[in-house]
Amino acid sequence: MSPRLRNPFAFVVAAMAPVLTVCAFFFLLWLRDVRNDRKHTVNVNTATPVFAGNGDEGGCFHGTPLTTVERGVRLPVRRIRYLKNCAVVDVVLPDGRKGYVVLGIGDISVNPP
Numbered sequence: 001m002s003p004r005l006r007n008p009f010a011f012v013v014a015a016m017a018p019v020l021t022v023c024a025f026f027f028l029l030w031l032r033d034v035r036n037d038r039k040h041t042v043n044v045n046t047a048t049p050v051f052a053g054n055g056d057e058g059g060c061f062h063g064t065p066l067t068t069v070e071r072g073v074r075l076p077v078r079r080i081r082y083l084k085n086c087a088v089v090d091v092v093l094p095d096g097r098k099g100y101v102v103l104g105i106g107d108i109s110v111n112p113p
Contacts, residue, residue, distance in 0.1 A: 040077040041111050042091055044069045048106025055081045055088025055100040066099040075101075077110070 047070055051063030078090040087103045101108055
């Protein structure tokens with residue numbers, strides 16, 4: 001009888017090792033993407049609405065307005081999301097609240113581009 005068949009735990013561990021390696025690889029790619037997103041800032045060029053929640057929850061045109069940000073404000077970026085119909089940028093407001101802006105609604109620029 002093969003030694004692999006005598007110890008089923010060793011067989012399961014050997015079978016799961018490649019799967020866990022691939023999952024860890026994709027998780028690290030995702031973490032790198034989030035880290036790169038947080039290096040951006042949003043510069044508000046004209047009064048722009050900020051919507052409540054995360055961009056993936058509210059979507060492009062169905063979000064609940066949280067506030068309007070005036071010209072000249074710089075907002076740190078939490079995450080950039082590319083949805084089916086638009087792109088949304090999750091930001092942190094100066095008072096600590098979190099929301100998102102939709103590219104194309106208002107006038108903002110993301111730095112670095």
